Amino acid sequence: EAQVTQNPRYLITVTGKKLTVTCSQNMNHEYMSWYRQDPGLGLRQIYYSMNVEVTDKGDVPEGYKVSRKEKRNFPLILESPSPNQTSLYFCASSPRTFRGIGSNQPQHFGDGTRLSIL
Amino acid sequence: GNSVTQMEGPVTLSEEAFLTINCTYTATGYPSLFWYVQYPGEGLQLLLKATKADDKGSNKGFEATYRKETTSFHLEKGSVQVSDSAVYFCALSDTLSGGYQKVTFGTGTKLQVIP
Numbered sequence: 001e002a003q004v005t006q007n008p009r010y011l012i013t014v015t016g017k018k019l020t021v022t023c024s025q026n027m028n029h030e031y032m033s034w035y036r037q038d039p040g041l042g043l044r045q046i047y048y049s050m051n052v053e054v055t056d057k058g059d060v061p062e063g064y065k066v067s068r069k070e071k072r073n074f075p076l077i078l079e080s081p082s083p084n085q086t087s088l089y090f091c092a093s094s095p096r097t098f099r100g101i102g103s104n105q106p107q108h109f110g111d112g113t114r115l116s117i118l
Numbered sequence: 119g120n121s122v123t124q125m126e127g128p129v130t131l132s133e134e135a136f137l138t139i140n141c142t143y144t145a146t147g148y149p150s151l152f153w154y155v156q157y158p159g160e161g162l163q164l165l166l167k168a169t170k171a172d173d174k175g176s177n178k179g180f181e182a183t184y185r186k187e188t189t190s191f192h193l194e195k196g197s198v199q200v201s202d203s204a205v206y207f208c209a210l211s212d213t214l215s216g217g218y219q220k221v222t223f224g225t226g227t228k229l230q231v232i233p
Binding site: 004031033035040041042043044045048050056090092094104105106107109110111112 | 160164169219223224
């Protein structure tokens with residue numbers, strides 16, 4: 001079954017304790033992204049990756065790191081979490097698009113990770 | 119930059135009522151437009167899409183037409199069911215230099231359908 005898998009689904013932790021949220025996709029997609037979802041703000045992109053070893057900042061990258069050592073995995077790292085990073089996080093993947101063909105490939109989302117940082 | 123504006127929710131309807139969720143966008147290029155649905159405890163799922171002006175996307179009784187002249191992509195359904203209760207996100211996708219597909223989401227509209 002084609003899917004994006006995130007772990008953990010829920011996590012309660014304390015300020016300053018490093019954590020990693022894993023994301024894995026089995027669709028051989030080139031593009032992967034991390035979003036956070038907050039009430040009234042919709043989804044905001046944190047980081048994205050166009051391919052292995054190619055990552056770039058999204059709209060709200062402060063306080064986060066990512067890596068893309070393998071095509072299928074795209075972990076999100078919070079080196080020193082703070083309470084304002086309490087949120088619902090989603091990983092998404094999509095196949096590569098080509099210039100001139102159009103940006104019509106939908107995103108495939110994981111089920112989300114709810115982080116609470118005390 | 120690109121942006122998406124959705125009507126604020128929550129929207130509460132009785133079963134079999136007609137649904138419209140408004141969505142307008144601003145974009146510099148020629149984006150593709152999407153509606154995603156999020157059921158409780160789950161990630162977003164693609165509901166429908168349209169890739170060029172005047173295209174109509176449809177799925178599960180939902181429809182939306184890409185209106186370039188009014189920069190709109192309103193979601194409609196003729197008769198909602200309790201099972202349609204969810205959060206609906208309008209989104210646009212545009213291709214950046216380098217080929218990356220940048221997606222911009224609206225803030226989401228929660229729909230509650232009561233029996």
